[in-house]
Amino acid sequence: MKRLLYLFVFSFAALFIFPDTVFSRDVKVQVAVTADVHARLFPYDFVANKPARTSLANVHYMSQVLRARDRSNLILLDNGDLIQGTPAAYYANFLQEADKNLFSRVMNFIGYDAATIGNHDIEAGPEVYNRLLEEFDFPWLGGNVLDAETGEPYFKPYTIIERQRVKVAVLGLTTTGVPTWLPPHLWEGLAFKDMVESARYWIDYIQENEDADAIVGLFHSGFGPLDPDPDDHPLEHASGYIAKHVHGFDVIFASHDHQRRLQTVSSTAGKDVMVINPGHFAENLALAELTFRRDSRRDPFELKDIRAEIISLDKAVPSHPYIQKFEDDVQEILNFSNTEVGRISESMHSIESLFGSAPFTDVVHHIQLSLTDADISFTAPLAFDQTIRQGKLYKRDFFRLYEYENYLYTMELTGQEVLDHLEYSYGLWFNRMLNEEDHLLNLRRDEMGRIHPDSRGRRALQNPMYNFDSAAGIKYIVDVSKPVGERVEITSMEDGSPFDTETVYKVAINSYRGSGGGGHLTRGAGIPHEELSERVTSTSEHDLRRYMIDYFSETGVYNPESRDNWKVVPEEWAEKGREKDMKYLRP
Numbered sequence: 001m002k003r004l005l006y007l008f009v010f011s012f013a014a015l016f017i018f019p020d021t022v023f024s025r026d027v028k029v030q031v032a033v034t035a036d037v038h039a040r041l042f043p044y045d046f047v048a049n050k051p052a053r054t055s056l057a058n059v060h061y062m063s064q065v066l067r068a069r070d071r072s073n074l075i076l077l078d079n080g081d082l083i084q085g086t087p088a089a090y091y092a093n094f095l096q097e098a099d100k101n102l103f104s105r106v107m108n109f110i111g112y113d114a115a116t117i118g119n120h121d122i123e124a125g126p127e128v129y130n131r132l133l134e135e136f137d138f139p140w141l142g143g144n145v146l147d148a149e150t151g152e153p154y155f156k157p158y159t160i161i162e163r164q165r166v167k168v169a170v171l172g173l174t175t176t177g178v179p180t181w182l183p184p185h186l187w188e189g190l191a192f193k194d195m196v197e198s199a200r201y202w203i204d205y206i207q208e209n210e211d212a213d214a215i216v217g218l219f220h221s222g223f224g225p226l227d228p229d230p231d232d233h234p235l236e237h238a239s240g241y242i243a244k245h246v247h248g249f250d251v252i253f254a255s256h257d258h259q260r261r262l263q264t265v266s267s268t269a270g271k272d273v274m275v276i277n278p279g280h281f282a283e284n285l286a287l288a289e290l291t292f293r294r295d296s297r298r299d300p301f302e303l304k305d306i307r308a309e310i311i312s313l314d315k316a317v318p319s320h321p322y323i324q325k326f327e328d329d330v331q332e333i334l335n336f337s338n339t340e341v342g343r344i345s346e347s348m349h350s351i352e353s354l355f356g357s358a359p360f361t362d363v364v365h366h367i368q369l370s371l372t373d374a375d376i377s378f379t380a381p382l383a384f385d386q387t388i389r390q391g392k393l394y395k396r397d398f399f400r401l402y403e404y405e406n407y408l409y410t411m412e413l414t415g416q417e418v419l420d421h422l423e424y425s426y427g428l429w430f431n432r433m434l435n436e437e438d439h440l441l442n443l444r445r446d447e448m449g450r451i452h453p454d455s456r457g458r459r460a461l462q463n464p465m466y467n468f469d470s471a472a473g474i475k476y477i478v479d480v481s482k483p484v485g486e487r488v489e490i491t492s493m494e495d496g497s498p499f500d501t502e503t504v505y506k507v508a509i510n511s512y513r514g515s516g517g518g519g520h521l522t523r524g525a526g527i528p529h530e531e532l533s534e535r536v537t538s539t540s541e542h543d544l545r546r547y548m549i550d551y552f553s554e555t556g557v558y559n560p561e562s563r564d565n566w567k568v569v570p571e572e573w574a575e576k577g578r579e580k581d582m583k584y585l586r587p
Contacts, residue, residue: 008242027164027292029073030066031216034059035255036280037078038085038120038239039092041106042330043318046087046337047399054282057318060110062285062311064319073163075109075545076138079255080118080174080220080577083128084405087337090545092329093128095336101128109118109325114159116172116561117142118220118256123405125186141172141218144198148191157202160210166292166301169212171202173275174220175256176234183407183539194234195221196242203248213301214250214290214515217242222257223275226265240265243273250303251276251288260284262310274308287312317501337396342552345559347390350400350465352431353381353587354441355578356567359560360388364544365404365472366563367551371540372410374508375493376418376473378520380425381465385586393552398545404466408540408547409514411532415501417525418471419490425469425525427484428462433573440480440577443584467518474499476566480574494565506537 037056044051066074083089083103092102107115117140121129133140133155143157157169176192199217200489206212219240224237226244235241239254243265252275254261260279264272278286288308292301323330352358363376376567386400431442443451444464474491490499513520521527527535540547552558568574 008196020518025294026304027073027166028071029075029163029166029167029168029214029289029290029292030077031077031251031290032063032066033077033079033218033222033253033276033278033286034282035253035278035286035534036081036118036258037282038081038280039083039089040282041088041102042323042326042333044214044330044334046333047396048414049338049394049396054313054316055318056110056282057322058313058316059282059285059323060319062313062316063110063112065316066287071164073166073167075113075161075163075170077216077217077218077253078107078112078115079253081120081256082107082115082118083132084120085403087399088333088407089124090399090555091336092332093124098418100130102326104132104137105386106326107134108137109322112136112138113161114138114170114172114218115140116218116220117145117155117174118254119159119175119178119181121177122187122190123182126188129141138583141170142171142174144176144193144195146191146193147486148189151191154190160205160212163224166214166505167210167212168220168290169206169210169215171199171206172218172220173198173202173238173239175236177236177517180516181512182367183409183515184529184533185539195219196233196246198237199238199242199246199249203246207248211300213292214303215248216288217249217252219252219254220256221254222259222260223254223263223277239275240472241279244268247271249273250290251306251308253277253286253288260310274306275574276308276310278310284546287311315568321586339395341393341395341398341549342555343557344390344393345557348388348401348560350381350383350386351582352464353470354395354468354581355574357562357564359562360386360401361470362472362563363558364548365470367548368408368508368544369472370506370551372538373506374410374473375505376413376471377508378421378469378471378513379510380468380470382514384461384465388451393558395549398548398552402545402548404512405543405545406475406510406512407542408544409509409511409536410538411507411509411514411535412504413507413525413535414535415490415499415503417473417521417527418505418507419488419501420430420525421469421520422471422476422488422490423485424520425467426478426487429468430478430480430487430568431577432483433480433570433577436466436573437580438573438577439581439584439587440574441581443581446447466512467520469513469518469520470566472565474565478566478568479570480568480577481570494563 139156222237224238247269254277258280261277276286278284282341291305353361364379370379382403
C-alpha cells in the first residue's frame with residue numbers, strides 16, 4: 001500500500017514538476033474510406049440472383065474490427081457514387097415506402113462520419129438527395145457544389161472530426177461533369193465550380209479559420225494527369241493535380257474512376273502527399289493511419305507519420321448484426337428483382353454489339369423509336385459481356401440490358417451532325433486496319449503502342465463501350481481501312497428513302513449523350529454545349545429502363561432480331577479482326 005501511495009504522490013507531483021515529459025504522447029488516427037459502392041449494400045447480387053463476395057455488410061464487419069483495436073480512433077468516410085447501380089438502389093430510391101430511405105438507415109447503422117456526394121448520387125434527382133441530406137446522421141460534403149441562386153455551398157464543404165483531441169478536417173469535392181452528363185431537371189438549382197479553384201479556396205479557409213491538426217481531401221474524382229494541358233481544365237480527374245499543386249493536404253482520397261491506387265505525390269512545395277483510391281463495389285477499404293505527437297499539453301499536435309494500405313474485403317465475413325438488421329429490406333428487393341416481366345425467345349449477348357448490328361442494342365433502338373416520333377436513334381451497349389438468357393425475363397434482367405437511369409430525349413440534328421456523331425463514335429470504337437492481320441477493335445495500348453491489360457490485369461478496350469454509339473433508322477457502312485473521320489458512309493434511311501446531310505432529323509438519344517456526355521455532340525458534331533438544350537424537343541417522364549420493362553410486359557414474348565442496318569467493311573478483314581479480338585478479350 002505504501003508503494004502505491006508513493007507512486008500516486010510522485011505521479012501527481014510530476015504533473016507540475018515535469019509537465020512536458022508527462023504529456024508527451026503519440027495519438028494514432030485511422031481514416032478508412034469506401035468509394036464507388038454503387039449500391040452494393042448486401043452480400044447478394046440481385047442482378048445475377050446469387051451471393052456476392054463483398055458489400056457494405058463486409059465494410060460493417062471490418063469497421064467493427066478496426067474500432068475494436070486499442071486506441072484506433074477510427075474515422076469512417078465514403079467518397080461518393082453510393083446510391084446508384086443495382087436493383088437495391090432503384091427500389092430504395094424510387095419504389096420503397098419507408099419512414100427513412102434505405103441508404104440513410106444503412107449508413108447510419110454502420111456509423112459513417114462523413115461522405116462526399118458523387119455524380120451518380122445527383123443522378124437520383126433532388127427528391128432523393130435532398131431527403132438523404134436530411135436523414136444522414138453525418139455531413140454529406142460537396143464544397144464545389146453551390147446553390148445557383150445564392151452562390152453558397154449547397155452541401156457542407158468540410159467537417160472537423162475530433163479523436164482524442166486531435167482535429168482532422170475533411171474537405172469534400174466532386175467532379176464537375178454533372179451538367180455535361182445529366183439532364184438539367186436532376187441538378188436544377190445547383191452550380192458546379194472547378195475542383196482546383198475550390199480546393200485552393202477551402203484549404204486557405206480551413207487553415208485560417210480552423211485549428212485542424214491534419215487536412216484530408218475526400219474527392220469524388222479520379223487521379224488524372226499531374227501536369228495537364230491548360231486547355232483541359234476543368235479536370236474530371238483532378239485528385240493527383242490537386243495533390244501536386246494545391247498545398248496543405250496531408251492525405252487525399254480519390255474515387256470516380258474505379259481504379260485502385262496508392263501513390264505518393266511530391267507537391268510543388270516539396271511535401272509528399274499520399275493519394276489513395278480503394279476502387280469500387282465495396283471490394284476494398286482504403287486505410288490511412290495518421291500518427292500525431294505533442295510534447296506538452298500546451299503544444300498543438302504535430303503530424304509525424306502517415307502509413308496507408310488498401311484492405312481487401314473479400315475475406316472479411318459479412319456482419320451478422322447488419323444482415324439481421326436489414327433482412328426485411330433484402331426480401332423486399334428480392335421480390336422486386338424476381339418479378340417476372342415477359343419472355344424472350346432467344347438469348348441476347350452484349351459482346352456481339354461490339355462487331356456490328358446486334359439484338360442486344362437493336363432492342364433499345366426499337367424501343368426508343370417506338371416511344372418517340374424520331375427518324376433516327378442512337379444507343380450504345382452499356383455492358384461489356386452480359387447475357388440475357390432465353391426464357392423468362394425478370395426485372396433484374398433489365399439492369400443487365402440498361403445499367404443507368406438515363407432519360408430519353410428527342411433532339412433535332414442535321415444529317416451532317418448525325419454523320420459527324422457516328423464518325424466520332426467509330427473513331428473511339430475501331431482500330432484502323434491496314435490488313436487482315438490487324439485488330440478490329442481499338443484496344444488499350446501502352447506508350448510504345450503495345451496492346452496490354454488495364455491496371456487490374458484485364459484485357460481491355462481503349463474506350464468504354466458506353467461511348468460506342470450505333471444508329472438505327474438509317475443504313476450505313478463503316479470502313480475500318482480508312483482513317484478516323486472518314487469511315488462512315490450513310491447510304492439511305494432504313495425505309496429506302498434518301499438521307500440528306502442538310503435535312504434536320506428528329507433523333508432519339510439518351511439524356512447522358514444528349515447532355516454532352518462522351519463528347520459525341522460537342523467534339524464530334526461540333527455543337528456548343530450551351531446550345532444542346534435548345535435542340536431538345538422532348539424529354540421522357542421516366543427513366544428508359546422503366547419504359548423497357550413496360551414494353552416487354554405488354555409484348556409478352558419478344559423475338560430478338562438484328563436490324564442489319566449497318567456493317568463493317570472490308571468484311572473479310574472485319575471477320576478476321578473479330579475472331580482475333582474475341583480470342584484476346586476471352587483468352
